[in-house]
Amino acid sequence: MNLLPFVVAGLVIGSVYALSGVGVLVLYRTTGVLNFAHGAIGGLAAMLAWQFIENGLPASAAIALCVTIGAAVSLVFGVVAGPYLGRIDELRKAVATLGFSLALLGLMLYLWNDKARRLLLPTSLTGFSVGNGEAHARVNLTQLICLTLAIVVVTGAALALRYTAIGTAMRALASDRELAAVLGTSVRLVENAAWAVSGAIAGISGVLVADQTRLEPAFLTFLVIPELAAVVVGRFRSLGMTMVAGLVIGLVQSLVSSQPSITAFSTAVPFVIATVVILAGTRRRTVTIGVVRA
């Protein structure tokens, strides 16, 4: 069986998980909010992109507009809900975003119904072949963009967090919000920046994944599950680990779906991988303590 197409598709969807995971992680570290609405924001951006393209807007303009809308929707939620979210515990913050997610899903179903559509970007029409003989696959330009964008965004986020003023302030908030504020950091301003950046990443992820899989509000909304699994594997800290986890989850998911006997279990892959990594990590810590005692 030729598995290469599944490897390509898996790495591509995995790179979108990685991209989104980074968006979720940056927001979580800065604001303490684990955003369950990340997928829904991406879904809304993708649905709007499809609508704009249907109405004759060039794809590039539609995408740029929808990434902006993703950032704006996320920012508005952050500005309106942020001051309240700041006063409650993390579990209730996450549940609040789940509510926002369902509201966005409801809005999408109201505007467009639940029919699965296809958002075909012009970049998906050009591509090249890889491999030969038994193992071969076609790679299109959108897929290359997915992979490249994931690497660029992860690297860019790491550099920005390290070297820019806003990135340094985000790390300060992640370290100790109260002290960061006492040192003069404008908590609201920095949090709003994180909401906007995370929303923009959600927007581009939604558009890309809609092109690569299918354009369907509920499907895109619940893509947040594998994205969160990547963040869990990255231990809510590591950008690099989150990226690797996203790629692995996408790859394994795609390979599982290639085998008819186990294809039904492909949606369980993120949970299985996250659970295995958590258990392995816990076990390693226990062993370390044992060594220290000895």
Add this chain to the structure above:
Amino acid sequence: MLTIHDLKVKRGGREVVHGVHLEVGPGEVVALLGANGAGKSSVVLAIAGLARETSGQVAVGTKSIRGLRPNQVRRAGVATMQEGHRVLTDMSVADNLRVASLLLPRSERSAAVDAMLDLFPEMHKFADRPAGSLSGGQQQMLALATAMVARPDFLVIDEMSLGLAPVVVARLVPALRDVAARGVGILLIEQFTRVALELAARVTVLAQGVVTLQSRAAELREHPDRLSVAYNLTEA
């Protein structure tokens, strides 16, 4: 002038500070003393913008800072060192200073960070280490340097010497004198009187949320018995 007039602070719905008056001038060191639970830290939280339920007046010059958010208080020129030598533990020493320098114009930031590393040479060799890995004394030094990076007009220090070895405190005292000599007014909150009386020109004592004594430090050095009376208002 940092002016505090009739400041009342509630914590958990209960009033714990019942009308405190204080003034700190430029370059002046004023000590706020009192036993554990006297309400000193509540005064600090109120000044820093961390206590929500406050009334009365807190002002820098003519500008009221009561009710402002912590970052706005800092922008108004009042820096606070919180209790427990608090630093950004998972950031490096240099990054701690960088965060504080963000208040300054971009062109002045790195020079301000370097100036603090020069002022506290022992920080130099730790610049790249996580602040959480430093000793308590080193963290307090870093907290002082961090508070000073963006050149505040006033510095409020909560429990500077608590939990620190005497040798560390001995290093901090001249550093604070140096800070005051640069024109920064210091409000020093202390549970232990010796350090405070050594540094301060004036002393205010708080017991159960009310001011029980205001005096020149020199007088208290000569009559320490007055302090113990003021510390234990109810038993006096």
